[in-house]
Amino acid sequence: xxxxxxxxxxxxxxxxxxxxxxxxxxxxxxxxxxxxxxxxxxxxxxxxxxxxxxxxxxxxxxxxxxxxxxxxxxxxxxxxxxxxxxxxxxxxxxxxxxxxxxxxxxxxxxxxxxxxxxxxxxxxxxxxxxxx
Ligand SMILES: [Zn+2]
Ligand SMILES: [Zn+2]
Numbered sequence: 001x002x003x004x005x006x007x008x009x010x011x012x013x014x015x016x017x018x019x020x021x022x023x024x025x026x027x028x029x030x031x032x033x034x035x036x037x038x039x040x041x042x043x044x045x046x047x048x049x050x051x052x053x054x055x056x057x058x059x060x061x062x063x064x065x066x067x068x069x070x071x072x073x074x075x076x077x078x079x080x081x082x083x084x085x086x087x088x089x090x091x092x093x094x095x096x097x098x099x100x101x102x103x104x105x106x107x108x109x110x111x112x113x114x115x116x117x118x119x120x121x122x123x124x125x126x127x128x129x130x131x132x
Contacts, residue, residue, distance in 0.1 A: 001016050001099075002016075002097060002099045002101070003015075003097075003099050004079075004099070005096060005098055006054075006071075006079060006096060008075035010054040010057045011051065011058065011072045011079060012053040013049065013096075015049050015092070016049075017045055017048040019042045019044065019092070019097075019101045019103060020103050020104050021043055021104075021106075022040055022094060022101075022103045022107075023040075023091075023107060023131060024039070024040050024041075024107070024108045024124075025038055025039045025040075025041060025108075025109045025110055026108060026109065026110045026118075029063045031113075032063075033061075033063070033069055034078060034093075034095075037114070037117075038108070038118070039093060040095060042092050042101075043090075043092075044089065044090050044092045046082070046087060046088050046090055049090060057072050057074050058071075059071060059072075059073040066083055066085055067084070068081060068082050069081045070082065077093075077096055078093045078096075079093055080093060081093075107125040107126070108120060109129070109130060110129055111127060
């Protein structure tokens, strides 16, 4: 089982599933939302994900109408995103994990809008827009 939390620690979650895939998303929305070059996210099953503490602190923002970006209202940590048309899945922000993972699959998405100051020098697959 995996556990995670936001920066201030008010929100905590657990995930009873494997995390085997990491998408590093370089789209401009993720750059803004993370305040960084990219977002590192993993697809997870909603049924196996549970907020164990601080659900009252969760706030969501919709940069696109059908997708909620959920974050801690106290410290601003982005926790996950969820699409209205895909309730069985979420995309977890991996920087909030407190447990270790060793994913077999890693790739870069939306490389077409990558930050000019960030060099992609690893061997992972790179997709111009959406992955696959
Ligand atoms: Zn917080
Ligand atoms: Zn993105």
